[in-house]
Amino acid sequence: MLRPLQTNSSRIPTAFYEQHDTLTLARLLLGCELVHDSPEGLTAGVIVETEGYLTGDPACHAYRRPTPRNAAMFGPAGTLYVYQIYNHYNCVNIVTGPEGVGEAVLIRALEPTEGIDLMGVRRNEAFRTGFARYRNNTIDPTTPAGFRNLCNGPGKLVIAMGISRQEHNFASLTTGPIFVRAAEPLPDSDVVTTTRIGITQGVDLPYRFYLRGNRFVSKW
Template sequence: MLGGYLVREHNGITLVGRIVETEAYLQNDPACHASRGMTERTRVMFGQPGLGYIYFTYGMHHCFNIVTNDEGIGEAVLIRALEPIKGTEAMYAIREKAKRDTDLLSGPGKLCQAFSLTRSENGVDLIESDLIFLEQGKLTKSEAVDVTSRVGITVAVDKPWRFFIKGNPFVSKGRPSSKETAP
């Protein structure tokens, strides 16, 4: 999934971002919303692969996931950061706080705001939709994938399920949540 493109048509403007950072959430993973069974909120995660699962958290932020496993299995990949490719002017207009390109999409809450993804887009079919969909892309020769533990969680912090393009400036600044104790 890293290196692919997320395309969003909004108000007649095309926004494109390249996926540079993701996290995996599996069903038997305590940090995954679906680990405690299906609820009203996590229903989409148990749907067919290719759906977009969007939830609201911390009172002011949305997070965008892509459902990955078969129907009946609650697993998804969180999109944590995108590299702005197209429509950056519209992103700046929405995100007034952003001063540089690296401020626009470098975090799950930021990219949802810039792409205008809210709960009303929850459950969208990324394969059928003309408004939100994915395009294929791949890593260049000089790019490498790095892996760390995940960010912003309090359980299963030792699971190395955060994937990102090594050295890419648009990866979020969040540090892995595993406790790094001095040797």
């Protein structure tokens, strides 16, 4: 028998995604928990690092035109956009802006809070089934280093959370198994704003946000 979805009461509703612009959401999502109530178990982590990708922004996948890859970005706010990068990893975005407008918030790092063991199992499984040269690697989530390395990067957190392009691209955060738990808004002083990571266009735009002093961000 299927378990009921847990903690639906704190799931962020559609209106929240609709009522804020992309950069505001990128800030507001910090401190909230990303949750995946999957068949294997529930995993969750506090969002500690985000990036905004906007219309007219050359680094945005939707900058040029709608394509099969970026189609989810043009969906309604609160949709998931999952894309493959470097042919090894996937990154997860929360689609923002009105339907027909291609904007999104990239989730770059989580501080794990629930399902730590499952995260470790998934990350080790990815090693085992990944490149031959990495097959003997392991992550021990009971050690400080292993714990810290579970979700401190956009490709890592997708693995740890059990998110896949096939299953979750186009998924709704307001009705699906992946959702965000609301949190109290953080004071501006807790949020650091910088330029984005790993891009070649729009490199000077200050669209990256992370929690000040947090040890789980991808780079600091």
